[in-house]
Amino acid sequence: MPVRKYLSVGYVTKPQGIKGEVKVEPLTDDMYRFEDLDEVFLKRGNRYIPVKVQGRKYIKNFVILKLEGFEDRNQAETLRGEYLWISREQARPLPEDTYYIADIIGCRVETCAGRFLGYVTSVLHTGSNDVYVVRDREEVLIPALKRVVVDVDVENGKIVVNDEELEGLLPDED
Numbered sequence: 001m002p003v004r005k006y007l008s009v010g011y012v013t014k015p016q017g018i019k020g021e022v023k024v025e026p027l028t029d030d031m032y033r034f035e036d037l038d039e040v041f042l043k044r045g046n047r048y049i050p051v052k053v054q055g056r057k058y059i060k061n062f063v064i065l066k067l068e069g070f071e072d073r074n075q076a077e078t079l080r081g082e083y084l085w086i087s088r089e090q091a092r093p094l095p096e097d098t099y100y101i102a103d104i105i106g107c108r109v110e111t112c113a114g115r116f117l118g119y120v121t122s123v124l125h126t127g128s129n130d131v132y133v134v135r136d137r138e139e140v141l142i143p144a145l146k147r148v149v150v151d152v153d154v155e156n157g158k159i160v161v162n163d164e165e166l167e168g169l170l171p172d173e174d
Contacts, residue, residue, distance in 0.1 A: 004102045006041060006048050007091055009033065010084040015076035016064050021055075022076050024063045024084060033092070034063050041085040048085055097146070103154040109134045109142065111163035112150060115173065117142075120159065132159070138171045 010024040026033070034056050041048040055066035065084075070076050094100065101123045109117045109132070118136030123144075130144040142148060142161055151160040163170065 005088055006043075006085040007088060007100055007102050008083045009037075009040065009086050010063065010065075012079045012082045012084065013062070014080055015073045018073045019066070020070040020072050020076045021064050021066045022070070022079050024065050026061075026063055031058065031061065031063055034065065037086065037090065040065075040067070041087070042079075042082060043085060048087075099152060099154060104132065104152070104159070107152075107154070107157045107159045109159045109161060111161055111166075113163060115163065117161070117170070140170060142166070142169075
């Protein structure tokens, strides 16, 4: 599984005001992360186009960004529903035993005994811990806890979980 070169850091919810600013839902643990960003990328097909960040403000749990080339509300409206990306080089280093969600999505999940459970399709944030949504024929919710997730190998796209800790959560074997 190739390592992704770009990571999503925000989701544009709507235009903000009339001067081309956009309201962004941060997809990072620290919304003030945008202070360090001089540029973000917009995904166009398979290409990532750099756009300079000209200004930033913070309102409640959102970031208001002014991006170069978006001068009025109509231009800002074209960004509604878009993700904002950064290059992996711009990403902050993570503490040990933590991973970028982009690296977890798509990983193959199996138990210590080798039973295939499916692939991670999304990650839920519950407040106390993340939960991996794993899908094959059925959906399985795996709490991202050290006693449950035994090994994460993002280079090879594989996660191993302790099936004894998941008793009652796993579908019956065929």
